[in-house]
Amino acid sequence: MYKSHMRLAIEKAREADSAFGAVLAMGDQVAVSVSDADPAQYDPTGHAILQALRELGKLTHEIRFPGYSLYTTVEPCPMCAAACITAHLEAVYFGIALEELSLGQERYPEALSASKIFNLHQNPPALGGGILADECRELLHFIQ
Numbered sequence: 357m358y359k360s361h362m363r364l365a366i367e368k369a370r371e372a373d374s375a376f377g378a379v380l381a382m383g384d385q386v387a388v389s390v391s392d393a394d395p396a397q398y399d400p401t402g403h404a405i406l407q408a409l410r411e412l413g414k415l416t417h418e419i420r421f422p423g424y425s426l427y428t429t430v431e432p433c434p435m436c437a438a439a440c441i442t443a444h445l446e447a448v449y450f451g452i453a454l455e456e457l458s459l460g461q462e463r464y465p466e467a468l469s470a471s472k473i474f475n476l477h478q479n480p481p482a483l484g485g486g487i488l489a490d491e492c493r494e495l496l497h498f499i500q
């Protein structure tokens with residue numbers, strides 16, 4: 357786990373005035389760093405994690421990325437968690453939990469957390485949370 361990769365994800369989010377940044381890396385080598393899609397694109401699947409996976413696909417001409425790790429400022433939502441499984445990622449590291457994002461509205465109950473979704477699969481990515489959480493939490497002001 358490389359905190360420098362999470363710092364880059366935070367930087368990508370900040371550059372886009374967003375709370376969401378994502379990096380895909382093979383070990384210490386960063387392959388892709390993105391934010392979520394501009395809301396003006398009206399794409400409900402424009403989450404930073406999916407943007408990152410799409411970019412890596414274009415770069416590698418592959419649809420599975422074993423050996424790659426994802427660094428994301430916010431825990432993957434159910435859609436993105438499923439995509440991380442489909443992409444055969446080795447590990448997923450996030451800053452803050454989805455729960456913090458929903459700001460008490462309970463949009464994402466515990467049953468839809470990345471860990472619960474990963475646990476439904478036989479061979480999910482490793483999962484680690486709380487990476488540079490304070491810095492990631494500071495990004496929330498962009499979306500409040």
Ligand SMILES: [Zn+2]
Nearest residue numbers: 403433435436
């Ligand atoms: Zn998502």
